[in-house]
Amino acid sequence: xxxxxxxxxxxxxxxxxxxxxxxxxxxxxxxxxxxxxxxxxxxxxxxxxxxxxxxxxxxxxxxxxxxxxxxxxxxxxxxxxxxxxxxxxxxxxxxxxxxxxxxxxxxxxxxxxxxxxxxxxxxxxxxxxxxxxxxxxxxxxxxxxxxxxxxxxxxxxxxxxxxxxxxxxxxxxxxxxxxxxxxxxxxxxxxxxxxxxxxxxxxxxxxxxxxxxxxxxxxxxxxxxxxxxxxxxxxxxxxxxxxxxxxxxxxxxxxxxxxxxxxxxxxxxxxxxxxxxxxxxxxxxxxxxxxxxxxxxxxxxxxxxxxxxxxxxxxxxxxxxxxxx
Numbered sequence: 001x002x003x004x005x006x007x008x009x010x011x012x013x014x015x016x017x018x019x020x021x022x023x024x025x026x027x028x029x030x031x032x033x034x035x036x037x038x039x040x041x042x043x044x045x046x047x048x049x050x051x052x053x054x055x056x057x058x059x060x061x062x063x064x065x066x067x068x069x070x071x072x073x074x075x076x077x078x079x080x081x082x083x084x085x086x087x088x089x090x091x092x093x094x095x096x097x098x099x100x101x102x103x104x105x106x107x108x109x110x111x112x113x114x115x116x117x118x119x120x121x122x123x124x125x126x127x128x129x130x131x132x133x134x135x136x137x138x139x140x141x142x143x144x145x146x147x148x149x150x151x152x153x154x155x156x157x158x159x160x161x162x163x164x165x166x167x168x169x170x171x172x173x174x175x176x177x178x179x180x181x182x183x184x185x186x187x188x189x190x191x192x193x194x195x196x197x198x199x200x201x202x203x204x205x206x207x208x209x210x211x212x213x214x215x216x217x218x219x220x221x222x223x224x225x226x227x228x229x230x231x232x233x234x235x236x237x238x239x240x241x242x243x244x245x246x247x248x249x250x251x252x253x254x255x256x257x258x259x260x261x262x263x264x265x266x267x268x269x270x271x272x273x274x275x276x277x278x279x280x281x282x283x284x285x286x287x288x289x290x291x292x293x294x295x296x297x298x299x300x301x302x303x304x305x306x307x308x309x310x311x312x313x314x315x316x317x318x319x320x321x322x323x324x325x
Contacts, residue, residue, distance in 0.1 A: 024253025025241065047077070048299065051288040056080075058265060058284065061303075062272035066136070069269050069306040071108040073299075075118070078106045084137045085118040095137065096130030099123060148276055151313035152225045158312040159232065160192040161319050163210030163243065166228065168217030177215040177227035179234055194319055205319050210243060211235065226271050226278040229309055233266035234259065236305035237298070247320060248308075249301065257295045261287070262302050269306040274313070 048054040057076055064072040066084070075082050085106060091097045103123035110116035121137055156166045165182075191204040215227045234240060238251030239259050264280040271278035311317070 025250040026253035051291050054294045055288045065273050070303040074108050082120045084121045087118050091124050096127045097124040100125050148222045148225045155313045158317040164213050165209045166213045169214050179213045179231040222276045229270045230263050230267040232309050233263040233305050237262045237301045258297050261295050262297050265302045266306045270309050
């Protein structure tokens, strides 16, 4: 995808350079980074500034599939060598293991709550009747390549709630996909399925079309999925703006290098965690070989976008509350 823009303020520099604009949405969003604990961490410590360390983080998150991308990243920040983590009651209930004396707790976000504490397998020991550890604990990073299932249709349906109209086109072999705004005067609407009524009849709501996403219908299902994920990453990382800043941020104005790097990072995470090959792996590997440092970017946006797209691929989403236009 091609997006023209100005340079964005760097997350890794204390002060903007002389040529960096201060009035783009991306710059305004970046100036507020101190309020975001995660991006503040990397602003202050430069922990993943090098391409090598960033690539290692993505590989860890991609293979650590038992938790969301955001929580997997939090585990890596606290214990890069972690193999498999779980809460104390889950260790005891599912694996017959208890915490060792002096075990180190790791903090992650808890669904529908603040935080929860988990422990790596290295900080546990078996009880007297504990069964052998299963493969997902002994070899959590083992690669299992497969095929995409109904995730393709699920993510296409859920994208409707955000005003995306996804169309399969018949393009040449060198064309994968693209995403663009739909002008207000050209917008239609599309129906989004929200459930069933008391008579078991489907319920639909009309969602205005704000974006057109084209994907090459001649590609394999796996390649179509990877393409859609990449284009959705542009949207949810804020590269095209937002209808509502409570949905995702407005970060228009980021330079093309940052924009593509974030989208490729999201695509790599989502596709790798779904155990399918994807071209983003080659892109990131090539970047690591040729560049020493990662471009100015938001790790928080990458992780949150990956988590959202992953959820959209797995379960039915509820409609959003439409903003007033």
